[in-house]
Amino acid sequence: MKLHAVDLRRIAMPLVRPFRTSFGVQTTREVLLVRVVTDVGEGWGECAALAAPVYSSEYVDGAHAVLRDHLVPRVLAEPDLTARGVARTLGGVVGHRMAKAAIETAVLDAELRAHDMSLGSYLGAVRTEVECGVSVGIAESVDELLAEVGEYVDHGYRRIKLKIEPGWDVEPVRAVREAFGDRLQLQVDANTAYDAASSARLEALDEFGLLLIEQPFAEDDLHQHAVLAGRISTPVCLDESITSARAVVEAVRQGACSIVNIKAGRMGGYLESVRVHDVCEAMGVPVWCGGMLETGIGRAANIALAALPNFRLPGDTSASDRYYAEDITDPFVLRDGMLPVPTGPGVGAEPRPDVLRALTIDVETLKR
Ligand code: OSB
Ligand code: MG
Numbered sequence: 001m002k003l004h005a006v007d008l009r010r011i012a013m014p015l016v017r018p019f020r021t022s023f024g025v026q027t028t029r030e031v032l033l034v035r036v037v038t039d040v041g042e043g044w045g046e047c048a049a050l051a052a053p054v055y056s057s058e059y060v061d062g063a064h065a066v067l068r069d070h071l072v073p074r075v076l077a078e079p080d081l082t083a084r085g086v087a088r089t090l091g092g093v094v095g096h097r098m099a100k101a102a103i104e105t106a107v108l109d110a111e112l113r114a115h116d117m118s119l120g121s122y123l124g125a126v127r128t129e130v131e132c133g134v135s136v137g138i139a140e141s142v143d144e145l146l147a148e149v150g151e152y153v154d155h156g157y158r159r160i161k162l163k164i165e166p167g168w169d170v171e172p173v174r175a176v177r178e179a180f181g182d183r184l185q186l187q188v189d190a191n192t193a194y195d196a197a198s199s200a201r202l203e204a205l206d207e208f209g210l211l212l213i214e215q216p217f218a219e220d221d222l223h224q225h226a227v228l229a230g231r232i233s234t235p236v237c238l239d240e241s242i243t244s245a246r247a248v249v250e251a252v253r254q255g256a257c258s259i260v261n262i263k264a265g266r267m268g269g270y271l272e273s274v275r276v277h278d279v280c281e282a283m284g285v286p287v288w289c290g291g292m293l294e295t296g297i298g299r300a301a302n303i304a305l306a307a308l309p310n311f312r313l314p315g316d317t318s319a320s321d322r323y324y325a326e327d328i329t330d331p332f333v334l335r336d337g338m339l340p341v342p343t344g345p346g347v348g349a350e351p352r353p354d355v356l357r358a359l360t361i362d363v364e365t366l367k368r
Contacts, residue, residue, distance in 0.1 A: 001111065003081050005367045006072045006103070007035040008064055011359040013295060013324055017148075020137040022165035022193035023054040029293045029323070030361075032060050033351070034067070036106040038081075043110025043346060046298035047102035048265025055191065055292075056098070056219075056240060056266065063099040064364075071096070071103055072366045083108035087269065097243060097268035104269040105301060109346035118304065118348055120341045123274055125307030129338040133159035133314035134322055135189065135291065138168050142175045149176055152322075156337040159185035159211065159314040165193040170204050177208050185314065189214035192240055196224060203232055211313060212237040212259050225256035235259045239290055243267060245275040252283050259313070263290040264305060265298075273305055281310035289315030296320060296329025300342045300349035303332070307341045328355050 013029045020026075032047040047067075053059040070093050075081060078089050086104040093100070112122055134157045139145035149160055160180075162172060169188070176186060187210050194202060194216040202216050212235045217224040219240040229236040237259040242248050243266055251257050260280050264273045280287045289306035292298070299317065306315045317339060320331035329349040332339050342348025 001081050001114070002039040003036055003076055003078065003107075003368065004039065005037040005365055006076065008067055008072070008364045008366070009033045009035065009360060010060070010064070010362045011328070011356070012361055013328075013359060015293070015323055016321070016325055018137070019293065020139075021163045022138070022191045024052070026050070026293070030060050031295055032063055032102065033297065034102045034106045036103070036110050038107075038110045040114035041110050043106045043108065043113060044297050044350065045102040045105030045109065046294055046301075047098050048263060048292040048294070048298065049098045050292070058096065058098045063096070063102070066093070066096045066099050067103065068364065068366065071099055075103060075107070076366065076368050081107060083111050084271065087271065098265040101265045101267070101269040104271065105264070105347070108270065113346040116345050118343050118345060119270070119301055120304035120307050120343070120348070123270060123304060123308060125304060125341055126309045127307040127341060129340045130289075130303055130306040130311070130317060131158045131314040132317050132319070132334060132337055132339055133157055133161055133185070134318045135161045135316045136163065138163050138165065139172075142172055145172050146175060146179050149180065153180060153184070156334055157318070158337040159187065161187045161189055161214070161316065164188045164190050166198045166201060169201050173205055173208050173210070182209055185211055187211040187214065189239070190216040192216070192218050199224070199228060202228060206232040206234050210234045214261060215239040215241065222251055222254050222256040226254050229255055229258065237261055239263070240266075242276065244272060245279050248276050249279055249283070252285055258285060260285055260287045261290040262287050262305070263292060264301065265292055270301060270305055274308070277308050277310050286310060286312035288313035289317055291316035291318070293323055295324070296327040296332060296349045297347060297351065299332055300329065300347045303339055303341055304347065326355060328352060328359065
């Protein structure tokens with residue numbers, strides 16, 4: 001296909017409740033959306049980057065700049081662009097995986113729409129709906145946390161993930177276990193907030209029957225994760241550390257994790273995510289689909305990915321109303337703790353023009 005133009009659109013989406021993690025509080029999700037206009041039609045991709053470089057080194061202004069100045073010019077110059085070729089076209093740029101993923105996804109969306117094929121079918125989905133969990137931020141108090149978890153349990157979520165940090169770990173986990181019982185599927189995510197000195201607090205979580213402990217240590221500290229994994233029976237899961245199929249093989253080989261959180265943005269796209277899925281399956285390592293507080297565009301694609309066979313645990317693929325009063329697409333609505341895998345062509349969701357316009361801060365159009 002030929003690429004005629006690329007829109008880089010900035011939107012601001014108010015969150016229904018503040019989301020606090022060990023790296024800070026978010027009240028609004030600033031999102032960068034990419035739209036490609038090609039000779040076979042248009043396509044959309046959502047960039048996973050947050051407003052500030054606190055989860056990874058990427059952030060919205062940085063992603064916008066690298067797309068505008070380096071990535072989009074390279075794809076615009078490509079005489080015969082395919083989604084499978086995007087990674088090679090962008091290979092000369094180091095890093096910036098979330099920005100690369102956004103453009104690759106938009107090209108893939110356009111290509112699949114032109115072939116009237118859904119992303120799920122293309123990636124190898126084996127399910128028509130996926131089991132959903134919910135990620136619960138650090139609360140002001142244990143009582144407030146229990147109220148929030150109770151709402152999600154009543155809503156039907158199949159598993160709860162608590163954000164933790166040193167000082168907000170054993171007490172909230174114990175309280176949730178006591179209030180909701182041992183059968184609640186429960187896991188925790190530290191977003192790198194621990195180190196060797198605070199590791200004993202994590203060992204104290206071993207008695208609570210958690211599904212997994214996610215990314216307690218720094219992203220480049222596989223060794224510390226392996227040490228913890230050797231000391232506890234709860235599986236250690238990696239998020240921030242896993243940026244490619246090569247990285248996951250190394251992490252598993254070192255004993256740093258036995259479960260993997262897959263986020264397409266962090267891997268540089270859905271195509272690399274399938275490779276991570278495949279090598280994990282071959283190594284006997286289950287994966288699950290993470291989230292980055294996506295709008296309906298990114299959520300639709302994540303749900304398609306989560307329908308692959310080795311996604312064996314519920315994902316952070318929550319319904320639209322967990323994040324937003326109004327989504328930019330038709331909302332994803334939870335039914336019996338599940339969300340349906342989109343069946344329409346491409347990612348299977350598109351922005352509603354009126355909502356999109358109302359939330360837009362800026363659009364920049366780059367042409368051939
Ligand atoms: O670590 O999984 C994470 C949100 C933003 C950045 C990182 C993470 C998260 C979440 C929420 O945990 C996932 C979601 O519900 O989209
Ligand atoms: Mg995480």
